[in-house]
Amino acid sequence: MINLIPKEEKRKIIVDFYHKFIILLFVIGSFSFFIFFVATLPSYFLSSVKNNIVNLKLGTQKNEPMPLIDQQTLLVIKNLNSKLDLVENAEKNKFIISxxxxxxxxxxxxxxxxxxxxxxxxxxxxxxxxxxxxxxxxxxxxxxxxxxxxxxxxxxxxxxxxxxxxxxxxxxxxxxxxxx
Known part of the structure; x- marks a missing residue:
């Protein structure tokens, strides 16, 4: 078959093809970006809310006074210190053949x-x-x-x-x- 389209028409068709191709790539890219944005938006909001909650809890804990140590805790600390002293003194009195x-x-x-x-x-x-x-x-x-x-x-x-x-x-x- 003989090609009866003039050269200028051929060039115009080729240029139109490239314009349509570029527009198609732009539309696909925009759609992909929109899908990505929609997919990551909930996780961004969740992490932002969690961050705010953690900062709020940290602020309230910093403002709270330290609790007083009760007798049971003091007894546990004293017991632990006596055990540590026993271990340290046992190591000092130990005769090691050197x-x-x-x-x-x-x-x-x-x-x-x-x-x-x-x-x-x-x-x-x-x-x-x-x-x-x-x-x-x-x-x-x-x-x-x-x-x-x-x-x-x-x-x-x-x-x-x-x-x-x-x-x-x-x-x-x-x-x-x-x-x-």
């Missing part, structure tokens, strides 16, 4: 000696004691270990019972050390 004590024993240990147990006790009369159990290959090695501990400054007294020397080799020993 890294310092263990290092003092390990540094003086002869390579042949095997330490199997380190325990401690706190006695009000005798002071703080550390007890060491282990195995020594001979009497001489055990004596040198005891001498090394006595020469150190970490312990006030080193007790090695004579019963540890009954066996000649592979001696299971027990040492009692009193801390400075």
């Amino acid at each position: 890294k310092k004590v263990i290092n003092a024993v390990i540094l003086k240990k002869v390579p042949n000696i095997k330490i199997t147990d380190i325990s401690y006790e706190s006695d009000s009369l005798k002071g703080k004691k550390v007890n060491i159990q282990g195995i020594a290959p001979s009497r001489e090695v055990l004596l040198s270990f005891r001498q090394a501990l006595e020469d150190g400054t970490a312990f006030k007294q080193v007790d090695l019972p004579i019963s540890n020397f009954v066996k000649g080799s592979n001696i299971q020993f027990y040492l009692s050390l009193v801390l400075e």
Whole structure:
């Protein structure tokens, strides 16, 4: 089929098409914006009302005087303070075998000696004691270990019972050390 429309008419039709297309986009955009506005308007009003209610409650609570503390609350506070003092004082009076004590024993240990147990006790009369159990290959090695501990400054007294020397080799020993 032959196109009988003149060129100017074709241009006018194309321009009219673009104008109609732009108007259609504008109408669709306006309608979408209107729907968005209508959809968000209730949530905006609800949040605004909630904000006003919260601010009003906050204002009234700020203006209210603080309630007086009753006897039951004072008793609970006193009880809680006594429990906290008990916990704090228990931590102060606790004897913890420290890294310092263990290092003092390990540094003086002869390579042949095997330490199997380190325990401690706190006695009000005798002071703080550390007890060491282990195995020594001979009497001489055990004596040198005891001498090394006595020469150190970490312990006030080193007790090695004579019963540890009954066996000649592979001696299971027990040492009692009193801390400075």
